[in-house]
Amino acid sequence: MRLRNISGSRELIAASDYVIHEPQEHRGKWKEVFGSDNPIRIEIGMGKGRFIMDLARSHPDINYVGIEKYSSVLLRGIQKLEAEPLTNLYFIRMEAEEITSVFAPGEVDRIYLNFSDPWPKDRHAKRRLPSREFLHRYDEILKKDGVIEFKTDNRELFRFALDELEPAGWHLEQMTEDLHRDAEMMRDNVMTEYEERFSSMGNPIYKYIIAR
Secondary structure, three states, X not given: OOOOOOOOHHHHHHOOOOEOOOHHHHOOOHHHHHOOOOOEEEEEOOOOOHHHHHHHHHOOOOEEEEEEOOHHHHHHHHHHHHHOOOOXXXXXXXXHHHHHHOOOOOOEEEXXXXXXXXXXXXXXXXXXXXXXXXXXXXXXXXXXXXXXEEEEOOHHHHHHHHHHHHHHOOEEEEEEOOHHHOHHHHOOOOOOHXXXXXXXXXXXXXXXXXXX
């Protein structure tokens, strides 16, 4: 379970140089933030940051932004980045619904969604990150040939995500219902903390890559 209440976490985040504190001010200007024209890729719901830090470390020619709404969880990522600074990675604490106010049309190269909150009640379907409502938001900020990569251990959420593609105007590029037994899709796979835990328990990991 995610930690959500660490005393003083918001104050520590507010003082961190690794966090963009007024992200709306950088809409359309993220290349200036990084000081390069390298592609920008984002993870929405980055958790403690293992996945996006591993990516940033392995791909110094790509710029990354990790987005997390829970202060106490984001703090863990900041602590990791303080221990191992990376010049091509920044964090934002924000709600995912605000994504189009932070990135301009075509500004993002790729979006990662990893082990998102399933919001199991039907009335909360619009809050699910692979919902058609969010797919419309992603469509606004992704460049024309940009893709979304989504991983989960939740079969019901994955089925829901697949059903949302056609109504939102997206199509599958690749899909697997057992990632760690799929040699092609496991190539260059970067694991999250949740993925390592769930796969070690024998749970299948579902993944898709989608495009418009």
